[in-house]
Amino acid sequence: MNRIIKIILLDILKNKIVLAYTLILAALSWSSFALEDNSAKGLLTILNVILFTVPLVSILFATIYLYNSSEFIELLLSQPIKRRKIWTSLFLGLSLSMVLAFVVGAGIPLLINAPDSVGLMMIMVGSLISVIFVALAFLSSILTRDKAKGIGIAIMTWLFFALLFDGIVLFLLFQLADYPIEHAMVAMTALSPIDLARIQILMHLDVSAMMGYTGAIFQDFFGTAVGLIVSFLLLCLWAMVPFFISLKKFNQKDL
Numbered sequence: 001m002n003r004i005i006k007i008i009l010l011d012i013l014k015n016k017i018v019l020a021y022t023l024i025l026a027a028l029s030w031s032s033f034a035l036e037d038n039s040a041k042g043l044l045t046i047l048n049v050i051l052f053t054v055p056l057v058s059i060l061f062a063t064i065y066l067y068n069s070s071e072f073i074e075l076l077l078s079q080p081i082k083r084r085k086i087w088t089s090l091f092l093g094l095s096l097s098m099v100l101a102f103v104v105g106a107g108i109p110l111l112i113n114a115p116d117s118v119g120l121m122m123i124m125v126g127s128l129i130s131v132i133f134v135a136l137a138f139l140s141s142i143l144t145r146d147k148a149k150g151i152g153i154a155i156m157t158w159l160f161f162a163l164l165f166d167g168i169v170l171f172l173l174f175q176l177a178d179y180p181i182e183h184a185m186v187a188m189t190a191l192s193p194i195d196l197a198r199i200q201i202l203m204h205l206d207v208s209a210m211m212g213y214t215g216a217i218f219q220d221f222f223g224t225a226v227g228l229i230v231s232f233l234l235l236c237l238w239a240m241v242p243f244f245i246s247l248k249k250f251n252q253k254d255l
Contacts, residue, residue, distance in 0.1 A: 004076070004086065008093030012065070018101050021057050025049065025105025033113040040205060043114055043122065046106060047201055050126045051194050054102060055133040056158050062094050062137030063154040067147045087250045091138060091243055098130040118204045125197045128232075131239045132193045133158070138246040142253065165192045193238040200231050 012018055032045035066073075069090070076086045106126060110119040140153040169188060189195045 004081075004089035005093045005096070008090060009097055012093065012097040013100070017061060018097060021061070022101040022105040025053070025102065026109065028053075029106045029109035033109060039114050043110075043118060043201075043205060046110065046122065047198070049106065050122065050129060050201075051198055052162055054126055054129050055162060055194060058098050058130045058133035059137045059140070059154045059158050060151070061098070062134045063141050063151055064147075065094060066090070066138065066141040067150060083251050084247060087138075087247050091134065094137075095131045095134045098134055099127045102126050102130050118201070121204050122201055124232075125201060125235070128235045128239065129193065129197055132235065132242075135239050135241075135243040135246070139242040142246045142249045161192050161194045165195065169195075190234050193235055196231050196235055196238075200228070 028049050029046055032049075033039065033042040035042075073086065073090070077083065103123065107123045110123055113119070114122075136157050137154055140157060141150045143153060144150050169185065172188075173185070189199055
């Protein structure tokens with residue numbers, strides 16, 4: 001298993017797309033701190049990168065890599081290796097490579113320019129987002145053998161969590177404005193890993209006051225130690241559940 005992970009990790013780290021992704025993250029991160037007059041503005045700029053660029057690259061790259069590695073996977077299946085070990089090794093190799101690219105590209109500038117709890121929080125959340133969308137990529141690729149359909153599912157998944165989910169939440173807020181649904185909004189954030197990441201970082205940036213009464217509700221829950229633990233557990237579940245569903249389908253799939 002460790003040998004498979006090592007092969008996958010070395011193969012991905014030599015990939016020009018991953019190198020370009022790392023360099024782009026580094027350029028965006030360094031320029032965000034260099035162009036802004038204080039670190040808080042730079043952190044908000046990097047937050048947008050974490051919430052949109054990191055999930056998109058993670059899910060697209062992992063999905064395409066899995067389809068392009070179909071022959072390698074079939075070769076591994078012909079060996080006396082359990083399917084669970086093969087799929088888990090692929091997941092760990094891809095996750096580690098995307099997390100490493102994120103940490104090198106965005107983590108180093110964050111540690112240098114924001115060496116506090118907020119910077120560490122952004123690195124942890126960005127790493128978790130990378131793993132979550134790699135897991136969603138595994139689920140997308142196992143649902144169909146058609147590469148175009150698989151990539152389409154991956155893009156629609158990212159589009160839903162990055163844009164459409166917020167639209168649905170805003171629609172509900174406007175339609176049910178006369179009802180006390182603030183606490184329900186807190187519960188709804190568990191349905192989107194990107195929203196969980198956004199709110200958790202915004203709470204630590206002390207900008208919840210700009211979010212009105214709902215922001216105060218978020219602060220009361222996510223601003224506490226219990227809320228912090230719950231949000232990280234939910235993010236971990238977002239990484240584990242899609243992967244284990246894909247693992248179950250991979251074990252049952254006739255290749």
